[in-house]
Amino acid sequence: MLVKLLKHEFIATARILLPVMLAVLAAGALTALIGLISTGNQTFTVIFTSLYIIAIIGSGAAVLLVIIQRFWTNLLGREGYLMFTLPVKRRDLIISKLIPAVTWQVVNIIVVALSLLMIVAAWVPADLWPEITQGIMAAKSGLAASFPVNVKLLLIVFTVLTVISIASNVLMVYLSMALGQLANSGRVVISIAAYFGIYFGIQIIMTILLVAAGALMPTFSTALEASAPAAIWGFLAFSTFISLVWTAVMYFVTEHLLHKRLNLL
DSSP: OHHHHHHHHHHHHHHHHHHHHHHHHHHHHHHHHHHHHOOSOOHHHHHHHHHHHHHHHHHHHHHHHHHHHHHIIIIISTTHHHHTTSSSOHHHHHHHHHHHHHHHHHHHHHHHHHHHHHHHHHHSOGGGHHHHHHHHHHHHHHHHHHSOOOHHHHHHHHHHHHHHHHHHHHHHHHHHHHHHTTSSSOHHHHHHHHHHHHHHHHHHHHHHHHHHHHHHSOOHHHHHHHOHHHHHHHHHHHHHHHHHHHHHHHHHHHHHHHHHSOOOO
């Protein structure tokens, strides 16, 4: 049943977000082309660059709005009466929203990166690419000499940490709405207040943890001088652990609220 829910969710969100992603790529391609063919007059370049920036901002806003709308309308609105009568567990309903939400966030990042790459490839003169390549290789060699770590593994860990962070942010939005639906009126305002309350609460707890960690262990600079790879992996392990903890907490609290404290109007 989860597979069917995921299929339905991807189709429903793709109707809105796929054209948005294609629009960003088209805006990037047009901006690259205009910058490539413009010579003296830069008016069109400025106009299309502005439109491209608007497209990037719009794509991020569209993804966020769709994430909110799909959870709020399907689970906490009138459609919730139908959704919660389906023979599926609460966690399947949450996961069926979470996976597409995270996927579209990742797709948006990739699309923006590809569009930027098109612009850079078109605007940078061809005779500068050998120098840029040499500079990148020199920086890579210098970084490898200073920080002897497995770069490929490091990129994989960063990617995993990014995905976990995106999932954590989405679940923070879900938890805020799950708290907002407890009220009989003013749900949107309460949900927004809950989001900022959760966000600042996490920041305060993280600050306390970092201060406590600094008191119990050497400073990061000292650890870096002693063993750069150990310090880097230690920091990544700590960040990943904390992100996983927050993600799990927000997921289980959201599931509990939808199971025990569901308040459909």
